[in-house]
Amino acid sequence: MSVEVIAMGGYEEVGKNMSAVRVGDEVIIFDMGIHLDRLHIHEDTDISRMHSLDLIEKGIIPDDTLMKDVDGKVRAIVFTHGHLDHIGAVAKLAHRYGAPIIATPYTMALIESTIKGEKKFKVSNPLQSLKPGEKCQISPDITLEFINSTHSIPHAVIAALHTSEGIIVYALDFKFDNHQKISPPPDYKRLKQLGKKGVLALIVETTRATEKEEVKTHSEKVAKIVLEDVMKGPLQEKEGMIITTFSSHIERIQAISDIAKYSDRKLMLLGRSMERYCSLAESMGILKLPKNAGMYGSPKSVNKALSRAEDKREEYLLVTTGHQGEVDALLPRIANAKTQFNIQRGDNVIISAPIIPSPVNFANRNLMERRMVSSGARIYANAHVSGHAGIEDHRDFIRMLKPMHIIPAHGDLNMLGAYAELAEEEGYKLGNDVHVLRNGQAQVFNGGV
Amino acid sequence: MSVEVIAMGGYEEVGKNMSAVRVGDEVIIFDMGIHLDRLHIHEDTDISRMHSLDLIEKGIIPDDTLMKDVDGKVRAIVFTHGHLDHIGAVAKLAHRYGAPIIATPYTMALIESTIKGEKKFKVSNPLQSLKPGEKCQISPDITLEFINSTHSIPHAVIAALHTSEGIIVYALDFKFDNHQKISPPPDYKRLKQLGKKGVLALIVETTRATEKEEVKTHSEKVAKIVLEDVMKGPLQEKEGMIITTFSSHIERIQAISDIAKYSDRKLMLLGRSMERYCSLAESMGILKLPKNAGMYGSPKSVNKALSRAEDKREEYLLVTTGHQGEVDALLPRIANAKTQFNIQRGDNVIISAPIIPSPVNFANRNLMERRMVSSGARIYANAHVSGHAGIEDHRDFIRMLKPMHIIPAHGDLNMLGAYAELAEEEGYKLGNDVHVLRNGQAQVFNGGV
């Protein structure tokens, strides 16, 4: 029985991830993401009303039209975590396949919310929640297992497909973090067991494959220590404090909330997506906020909250969206004096996020920071650690799984190539057992572990 | 008699240059420029209607308020070339001083045009044209000399003030180019003579002081060879060709015009500032265009011309503004499908300009190029050489002039510091005879060469 890995998106870019695995005549799809960067080129695009074919043509969502040539039936659509470059196209593409959607609970909650916001298509696939560490049988021949893992969003897992031809592992995205508060450490023991049972193929992220400095990605515990050292003093002063981070980074927001307790400040979580990700996480018991914390998502409630904070800035800790300086997000609007809260001398602004490298982001961040500095704010940038495995983590991962074949994903050619070189250091050879695919290409294995 | 150099602008940035030299109780002002980068932060600014004090506060023009504390009378306002960071604030500041404006003919033509466009202030200082190589007596004690030099705009000179205390040389901006078509080589012989007579102080640009790769700046002849190699082939194909460069870079535009003769294409110079700089240059006999060349400045005439070129693209060579991708300039508008001329497969776009390093420019250029590439254009970027002296040119300059004191200018602290280190290699010492000033500071010399 042949096995095929089909690359649909994320093999030429960071964004719009989508892959499929065909085992005999059964197909499992992994991820349906969007490519945010592409939206910059097509400025006026309102995704929620657009047809998938238009979005495919503009490069915003994966091109799954090649699925019609795949000789098999889709049995499941699997999502291993809830970031937009992995789930953002679900409402545009999932309805084409009659198969159930399988995801961890927090991921599923985000998927449901995405489906609700869609205006063009109606997605009515069955939704099936699967917890980290659990398995479910997809067909007589295929069992899906979710192995507990860590990333920068809760409930991120590594997926394993158990088949008669061997195990196929899908590992987009992960880091090896042994010190998170919300998520337990990755299940290394289970990964090693899979390695012993026989992994036919590993599909793996490569986000930091070109990064030679921080070779093992720092733990979130490091981010927490850094934030603590930055925030502790100013929290106790009579000054304003704003912190911005990824809305979906619940572990980080939990750390911020915990650090806030060194003072009497009340937490305000501000911005539409901040409210969305955090309220879901809180309602599921993932995020634990103090009672006096508030969440404000609608423009109106954000305005009110900001107006309250403006006068008594020493009583609040504002947590906002807008870390990339995106023109319409909250922090850039504050920086640009377009809200009720005016940056003033003494305010502390902590940017707990990297600049996601693109010229537009560099420009927006720079402008935002310069405006706030010229209003008297003090900026602490880069209070962040990555959510993606470093090259020595990847080396460990390869040594645990000992896959027969490796397919690097989640990157441009430069990143896939860098990963391939790492694999070659571990005894693989590009073209033989490491396969660099382009979007739209497939790799067939003839099984037999 | 004491001599004082007063730094008003351009000592903490590249932009808004303005310096003054006081000799006894007589003062000569050099340059009144604007800081274009600052406009990005204050988006909606319309300079032509703004008061100078507002512009000073926003950091857009030099702060000359400290001139009121200078114990002397302004005898002349001197401009050594016509770029906006040197003349752009003339209409906001010159009227405060009763002194005549002195500049080379092309520079003066640009100054007059700037004054005409001003809506807030009325500048009625006398205008006095002085050619490269000429001198004029400014007061019984002070003679101004314009030494022929080269830069990226015609009629750029190095100014020398002859005083009883020694010569003061003002050298913003220049390169040593021995192979320009329009401008003869710098007058090295005269510079060496000044060095022998005794230079008390040199005020000098530092734009490329941190650049360690191209240590002697390449000649414009190199740019011409590069452009020729890029353009010659495609000019003869039936494809579109657009080239964008600095509107004021008449030497470059002359080269483009000359290269165009390898084909039968007609030259179209397009865009408001392109028309402004080129028509002035042509009317003064500096730029020599073929008879069938056209210039189009007003939006209406640009549209018409583009519409004509759209259908017969193989008959034209378009020269446009917009090399930085500035949102409202012509080439970005073409890239964004907002004109009658639509980029199509086969079009050649040559960007004969560097990215002026700022995050906004990197973002704009990137967006512009990606849009054109996605429409099928071929882009040749970086077909350019700098107009500023390299570090070995500066070393030569110091050895020619042997100044007693050096004041680096036209840069941020990093650039002024890099120049100071170069000067130290030549035997000077920072703090002793190399003086790093900040905007608003002054350096007094007690003469006596």
Add this chain to the structure above:
Amino acid sequence: MSVEVIAMGGYEEVGKNMSAVRVGDEVIIFDMGIHLDRLHIHEDTDISRMHSLDLIEKGIIPDDTLMKDVDGKVRAIVFTHGHLDHIGAVAKLAHRYGAPIIATPYTMALIESTIKGEKKFKVSNPLQSLKPGEKCQISPDITLEFINSTHSIPHAVIAALHTSEGIIVYALDFKFDNHQKISPPPDYKRLKQLGKKGVLALIVETTRATEKEEVKTHSEKVAKIVLEDVMKGPLQEKEGMIITTFSSHIERIQAISDIAKYSDRKLMLLGRSMERYCSLAESMGILKLPKNAGMYGSPKSVNKALSRAEDKREEYLLVTTGHQGEVDALLPRIANAKTQFNIQRGDNVIISAPIIPSPVNFANRNLMERRMVSSGARIYANAHVSGHAGIEDHRDFIRMLKPMHIIPAHGDLNMLGAYAELAEEEGYKLGNDVHVLRNGQAQVFNGGV
């Protein structure tokens, strides 16, 4: 009474630090360091037998000849920590001054050891130990205080001179680390008190002033977490493990020793300087090693130890010198197969040190790493955090001390300039109250806080 700061070394480079402060007619000297990088140019130099004048001429030690023009008597020579770029020239220069040497206990132990090794000069200045937090009266008018601080060596302090003209603070080198095991956090409270009493001048290090990424320097606790994550797994495998770090970095070595306890491995501290710094630290109760740890300094004992480890590599954790790949140091010699211990497949090599940026170090490290990799080792580089304050730490420091004047030190012009720009953000102005000195220059203050 006038106060003067005299720059003798470390104002044009990182290395050979030496400054003096004259208060009226009394002089305090701070530091007498060597410039290691300069030795690369003069290969065959044996310092211990060379005369100070030769070393001054070659730029290896500070030029203190200008002290003869200083109108005052040297009352003390003060060392604030024990790194070679601060104490390395003590044996060449201290005897010229009759004054006592004052230093913290660990620093003093290192000074004594340096003096003993000297073959050319005889240093017999009185030695006076002063603990962090203690004061001593140097003259009727001057009291020296050692404020507890943190760096990458134990017993690092910030020095304060209390004078009738105000306090002069000497802060080379420090970081703000709240989580070290050996050294308690810096005495922020005392620093703020000094700020209130009135600081006339701050002489301050600038090592990381150009670093814009990690704006508050990470704590050693971060290094420990990183090392733990790297080492914990492999420690329990049957593989070799070598770690290299700065011999003087006792905090780090303590962390390594603590992490080693996750296994039964015995610690071997190897190399001449490793033995020197660690045995001193252990004998003073600063470093606490397990009983079965061994230290091997002489070539012979190193060889024996390595030969023992070669056969039973899974029983040892080797800690060696040679992190820069310096040709004659231990780890490069191991890499180059010049010892009894041969790198083999499976060995883990952890480099807990950065590359100190110089072309020779980049080359040596690269060669060393490639050789070990080609023998089968796995390298973890960059398991390190800096020992120097980041720019936001410096901002905090300025806000605590509120000095009237600042003199940046411990860097080249680029670094001093970057610090000056930071100070300007805090309201200072270069040339007015921030003073960039070159080696051999002095700055006079007329006191009066």
Add this chain to the structure above:
Amino acid sequence: MSVEVIAMGGYEEVGKNMSAVRVGDEVIIFDMGIHLDRLHIHEDTDISRMHSLDLIEKGIIPDDTLMKDVDGKVRAIVFTHGHLDHIGAVAKLAHRYGAPIIATPYTMALIESTIKGEKKFKVSNPLQSLKPGEKCQISPDITLEFINSTHSIPHAVIAALHTSEGIIVYALDFKFDNHQKISPPPDYKRLKQLGKKGVLALIVETTRATEKEEVKTHSEKVAKIVLEDVMKGPLQEKEGMIITTFSSHIERIQAISDIAKYSDRKLMLLGRSMERYCSLAESMGILKLPKNAGMYGSPKSVNKALSRAEDKREEYLLVTTGHQGEVDALLPRIANAKTQFNIQRGDNVIISAPIIPSPVNFANRNLMERRMVSSGARIYANAHVSGHAGIEDHRDFIRMLKPMHIIPAHGDLNMLGAYAELAEEEGYKLGNDVHVLRNGQAQVFNGGV
């Protein structure tokens, strides 16, 4: 009839190039180079006495052992230019194949010289000279054509194999230079003809595929203008002048010789390889030196010449080896005061070569330059242009040849990948018609243009 391209060396590095093309059962080998960088790791290696198997194991020469599995007979060994990374292993490998060696005249002269220097093997293959523009029949089915091209050594060609399955083009290394003095411009017309006839596969260099700045490589004419601007002045002063460049870069040496005529200085070509490459080129009429020029290769004659130049430095222009600062080469020895010629204040040193990027080279160059500067020399570095095609040159090349398949070579994975992305912009797709091979892999085509 199937066609196969076999990658033996240069597909994972810049160095040790070797490829083979099998057409049916006939094989043509291209190049047999050495990897100079690898020698740094194995310091004491004396190549001339070593066996090829040892050299293969150390990665210094290509691994051709896989040729024994290739099902065909070697008909020719073809060299397209004479650099060491293309011909350096000829004496170690060629004797294993009974086939004739084919090369252009200057290349052949260098090959003969290499064979003569070999001490281990005896190479007695027939040698067959073929001029640029000429063809020769290799077998009834295969004709080899040498198309005139340009590079940084004379007689560089692009090879075309005419076969019944289409043309196979081998283009390592080339640039498109229309303005060389010695070599006429590349034969673009012929390349376009080949494109029309049908190119089955293109094997192409990728040296500058990652270089996004200089997108069309500058002509040697640019290097000449730069050198002229640098040298002209100092040549007429009474100062020393040394210039160093690649010994094999006859075009550059010709330019230097021509520029020297602005003065009365006598040219001295110094160093073993300088003498070797230049005397061959002069004897073949390629290099034209003035009568009073001298060449000095042996240590003794170099010493004598330098001793003569030491006293009358203003009468000579020294051209030396050692541009990378390699410890034993001439210029570093001069810098290190190990010859009779001592660098002194006023000497001009022009480095007409880039730093070939490797940590060892950066260190050696840095050390060499610092030593000369500290002796008073003035250094002009980077007076150089590349000999390799830029990405827009490659785009032109692809459009001329329109190959069915492309195999990027002469680079590491990063470079091959960057070229593949360029090819994708031109409509190819990696894995379909662009093939990234690793050393030891082969690609089979089933012909049929």
